[in-house]
Amino acid sequence: MGVKILKKDFFKRPTLIVAKELIGKYLVKKVDGKEMALMITEVEAYDGPRDKASHASRGMTDRNAIMFAEGGYIYVYLCYGMYNMLNFVTGEKDYPAAILIRGVEGFDGPGKLTRHLKIDRSFNKMEICPKSGLWVEDRGEVIAKKDIIRTPRIGVDYAGEIWKNKPYRFVLKT
DNA sequence: TAAGTGATCTCT
DNA sequence: GAGATCACTTAA
Secondary structure, eight states: OOOEEOOHHHHTSOHHHHHHHHTTOEEEEEETTEEEEEEEEEEEEEESTTOTTSGGGGOOOTTTGGGGSOSSBEEEEEETTTEEEEEEEOSSTTOOEEEEEEEETTEESHHHHHHHTTOOGGGTTOBSBGGGTEEEEEOSOOOOGGGEEEEOOSSOGGGHHHHHTSOOEEEEOO
C-alpha cells in the first residue's frame, strides 16, 4: 500500500533477519535534487565480533567504529583504492554488525551501485533517513521466500573455512 | 587472469 | 614511517 520509510527499529533487529528483509525494499538516493529509487536485489551480512570476514573481527578501529553503533547508520568505506562500499549498520549498540548492499536493480555490484548513485565516504556515519539524502523504503512489494537465494559471501576467502562458507549472502532470483 | 588504486592496518 | 592488505571492476 503506502510507501513506508524504514526507521531505526527495522535496523536494530538481528542482522540476518534485516538482511533477508532488505531484499525487495527500495534504496532511495537523492542525486542532484532528484530521487532515485532502486529495488535492493543483493546483500551480505557481517554479523558480530567473531565474524572473521567482518572489519570488526579485530576490534574497533577508526574506520569501523560506526559498526559498533546501534542500527540505522550508514557505513561507507573505500576498497581497492577506487570503490566505495555501502553498508547499513544493524543490531544494538556495542554489537558490531552491518549489511553490505551488493546490488540493486540495474546496478549489479557494490562498487558499481555506489558509483552510479554518487555515494561516497561523506555518507559515512550518517543516519539512514531522508535528511541524509539516502534511505530505504518499503513499497509494499512482497518477495516470495523461494525467490530469495542464500549463498556464501563473495571475496572473503581470507576469513577461514568456517566463516567464508557461512550462507550470509541473500540474492533475489530473477 | 591480472592489474589498477589508495585508505587503512600492522608492524618497526 | 614502511609495507601488506583489501567486503572490487574492467579489459583482455
